[in-house]
Amino acid sequence: MNTLLDTRTTQLALELTPYAVELRHKIHEQPELGMKEVNTTQIVKRELEAMGVEILDLGMEVGCVALIHGTGQGQGKVIGLRADMDALPMQDLCGKPWASKVEGTAHTCGHDAHTAALLAAAKGLMTLRDSFSGTVKLLFQPAEETFAGAKYMISHGAMENPAMDMLTALHGTPAYHLGQYAVASGKIMASADEYHITFLGKSAHASRPVEGRNALLAAAHAIIALQEIVPNEVKSIEEAVVNTCVLESGMASNIVPDRAVISGTVRCMDPEVRKTLEAAIRRIAEASAALCACGVEIDYLHGTDAVINDEETVNTITAAVSKLVGRENVVRLKSLLGGEDFSFYRPYVEHIAFYRVGTGTPEEGPVYQLHNAHYDTNDEMLAYCIAAHIQSVLDVNG
C-alpha cells in the first residue's frame, strides 16, 4: 500500500526510484560475499563519480566512503548514512528476471536495495546541496553478514575526517508492511557470537566401531543438548537463541569419522544472558565429547554487541519519516535477535540509530523472510529508503 504523502522529498524520491531500481537489479544479478564486493564497489564508485560526489581514498579494497558538502547557510552537522553491500552464500530462488547469476550467492538479505537507495539518495542530495549545510558522509560498508565490514571501515579511518555527529542506517524487512517505518530506542538487536566446536574421536573401519571413537556421535549429542539451553537455562522473559547451523564430518562411508565440526550462532539482548549462554555451550561441548570418549576443541568467538539506539536520534528519525508517511505509519520497532555489526560504530558516534523499512506485501502472496532463498526485497520500498535518507539530512541540516 502506498503511504507516501505528497511532499517535496517524496516527489524527489519517486523521481529517483527508477534509477535505484535499475541499480538494485544490477547488483542483485551479481551478488558478492562479504569482503569480496569488488564489482559492487566499482558500481558504487562509478555512480558516485558520475554524480560528482567526493570519494575519500581510505585504501579500502571493498566498500567506499564519500562526502557531500551542503552549500546552505549555517554550520551544519556531519551526518553519516550507512548502507551494507554484501550478499549471502545461498541459492537464489526468487525466480525474478534479475535473479542471481552467481551460483550459490544471493541477495536474500536485501543489501542490494540498501546500496541502491543510498546511491539514489546521494544523487538527490547533490541536487539539493543548497538546501542543507554541513556534510553528509556516505558509508558503503562491505561484509555486514560476516560482521567483518564495520571493523574494516573503522580500521581504515571511516570514523574520522570528518567525525560524525550522527549516524543512521536503515534495513528493509518483510516483518513490517511496505509503507511503514519501524523505529525504537534502546536495545533493538542482539549480540551475536559464534561457536565452532571440533569433536575429536578416533578413526577405524566402520565395520569395527569398537576400534574407533565416532566424533559424529558426540556432535549429534551436542547439537541436541545445545538446543535445550535456552528453554532450560534462560529466563523466559529474555530473548535468546542458540542455533547450530553447520556440521561437517567424515570422509568415507566405511570409515568411522575421527572429527566432527559444528558451528552455530548465539544471540541475546542482555550481557548477563550472554555470559550464561557461553558457559552452557562450553559445558555441553565438553560433556558431549566426554560422553562419547572423544576430545573437544571449543572456539567461541565474540561477535557483535547489541545494537542500542540513542533516543535523540530515534526522535529525529521518527519526526523525519512521519513527514513522509504520517505518524500512523511509523510503528514501534520490535527488538530482534539478528546481529548487526552496526553496533561497532557506536563508540565512535554519540548519536546513532538503526531503523527498519517495511517491505512486506502479504496481500500479494507468501511473505518470505530475510535469508530465505525465495526472498527478494521489493522495488517499491526503494522510494521509502531514499526519502528517509534525504528527509533526515534536511531535518538536521536544512
Add this chain to the structure above:
Amino acid sequence: MKKSFVTDLALKLAPYAVEIRHRIHRNPETAMVEYKTTELIKHELLQMGVELQDIGLKTGCVGLIRGLKPGEGKVLGIRADIDALPMQDLCGKPWHSTVDGVAHTCGHDSHTAALLAAAKGLMQIRDQFSGIVKLVFQPGEEGMLGAKVLVEKGVMDDPTVDMMVAMHNTPMYKLGQIACAEGQIMAASDRFLLKFVGKSAHGSRPSEGRNSLLALSHAVLGLHEIISNEVNTREMAVVNTCIAEGGTACNIVPAEASLKGTVRTLSPDVRKTVEAAIRRVAEHAAAMCGCTAEISYSYGCPPVTNDAELTELVRKAAEKIVDDGNYLHLDSLLGGEDFSVYSQVNPKTCLYRLGVARESVEREPQLHNAHFDFNDDAMPYAIAGHLQLVLDING
C-alpha cells in the same frame, strides 16, 4: 607344518612365489587398473604352459589346468584377488611400493603369487588329478566390482565351475594357522544416504525455519541405538554413521543436511530388520523436527557364506598341512568381500583364512594398515593349501 609330498612341493615352490610377490608389491595397482599385474600373471602362466581363457577382461585373467588322471573330476575354481589399495606403503621393506599412494596393504600380492606357484606345482603333477582347475585372478576386490565383472563375463561357465575356493591372509591368526567355518563368515555391506530437508531462515529466528541438522542429530543417535535395541544380542551387526554435512553459514538455519553411513549384517533377517529400522528412525527424526527425510538405501555385496560340505573339504586339506591344533574355527567378521558374488551363481563356495601374524596377534599391523606387509614365511602354507585341495577333490 606337517611333512608330506604336498608340503615338500610347496616349500620348493615358495622361493618362486616370494620373488613374484615382491615384484607385485613394488608395482601395486588399484582396483580395475591392474594392467601390469595382469601382464605379469599371463606371462608366468604362459611360461608354465597353462591354457589362458580369453573371456574379454581388461584386467585379471582366467587360466585352465586340465588334470591327466583318468576319471570324471570336478571343475574347481580357485580365486586370487590381485588389486592394491589407494594408500601409502609404510612397510619399510626393500620391496616397498614404488608407486606413490598405492600399496599392497591387504596382501593380495601374496594371493596372486601363491596361486601362480600352485599353478606351477599343479602343472608338474597333472597326472595325479582329474577334472579341471580354473585359476581365477580377480581384479577389483577392494572396490567390490571385480567379481561382478568376472561373473558377467562368464567366469563361472564353460567349463561350469562345480565349486570355488579362495584363500585370504590375515594377521588376526598366527603364522602356521588356517581358519575356516561354514555359514556367514563375512558381512553384507550396505550403505545409506539420508537427506533431511527443513527450511532455511536467519539463524537468529529459528521459529521461521526448520533446522535440518537437528533432525540429523536425532537420527544419528537413533541409528546408533538400532543394534542394541532391535537386534538379537547373539547376532553380529553394525550400523555406523560416517559422513555428515549440512549448512553453509553460521547465521543461516540449514535447510538441508545429509548423512551417510554403513550397515553390516551377517543374517538376511537382521539385514531386513536393520534396513526397516533405519528408514523408520530417519522418517521419525525428520518428523520430530518438522523436516522431511529422503532415504536412499543401497545394497552392497551379500554376506560371504561358506558351503558346509566344501568347508569340510577345506578343513580336511588344511589339517594335512598345519600342525595339529592349528586349524581353527574362523570368527565371523563384519568386513565385506565380493567373493559372495560367485556364491550367487553357485553356492558351493568357501573362503578360508591363512594366518600370518609373527608373534602376538595384538601387536601385528592389521590389514589396510599402512605398515602391513605379508609374512613370506606363510607362503608355503598358502601354496600347499591350494595343492592339497586339488588333490583331495580330484586326486
